[in-house]
Amino acid sequence: MLSLWSSNIIKHFFCVIPPLLVLSCSDIRINEIVMFAFMCCIIVSSLVTVLLFYVYIISTILQIYFAKGRRKAFSSCTFHLTSVVMFHGTLLFMYLRPTSSYSMDTDKMVSAFYTLEIPMVNPLIYSLRNMEEHVKDALRNASFPDTSV
Template identity: 65%
Template sequence: MSLSIAFADSQRFLLAVMVYDHYVAICNPLLYAVTMSRQLCKQLVAAVYAVGVLDSMIFTCFTFRLPFCSSNIINHFSCEFPPLLALPCSDTCFIKIMMFAFTLCITMSIFVAILLSYVYITSTTLQICSNECRRKVFSTCIFHLTAVALYFVTLLFMYLHPTSSFSIDTEKMASVFYMLMIPVLNPLIYSLRNMEVKDALRKAMNKILTNS
């Protein structure tokens, strides 16, 4: 559970770092090499994983404080924090509120940072005279936006929905999509920027259509 939370939070913050990289590249292209230096990139990656580990330690400490005195069977595919809250034999209302507030604060902070960055990126892009430059900018950003949308919609569904609104089976399916499908889809989403990958995918689709 601790590793799962650490890597999930790291991915969340990494999406914000990526949009900052896009912002610098598009809004201040002449200063990109100076601003996004190798040293800064290393510091950003280190900070991302440090915050992820810190967040996972907080959630893990909350878990160790819970009194598990009955069943130890987790009705879930993995050992995640929300399913664990169904096992303790004491009232977990306070911890649920803390989890909701903490997750909402972090998620909304990252979402607002990403949204503001894209506002500046869109404003700068619209001032570009060349349609070709605009097309390149939007084609670069659309893949990151797709990854952001997939990640945050599933994350909000997992952690911020009312407990009584969805069945446990629905929540488990969302967890599979959140933990497995998104990491699998991310390389495909970003590799579609590569023309060779696009050509290979187009040839594969044509071959499938021809054979069928």
């Protein structure tokens, strides 16, 4: 059980463990060790699982006969894998760093990044990629007037 200072207001967007530990006036070493162990297991196991699935996906993509199909599949996988790495990278930064480098302001920015921005990246990336394909097709089909006189 944590004993808190007189102020028990968490100056954070939502209740997560690191800001709560900052408010504690009791010894938090065991809490930090347990949090580190659990987060290592959770974050690393989910990242390894995703990467193993990507090995399987990539081996399946390499069996696609047509180069255009392979290129489209790799393009989709690249965007998704980028957002997965961004998400897990911020979680690793948030929960697996030493408490000596803990900063409440940095923590707020990082938590806003992984809860708000990363989930918004996927639809944006996929819509931009689809729009890029449509723009390329439109440019290929467009007939430009001859500007040389």
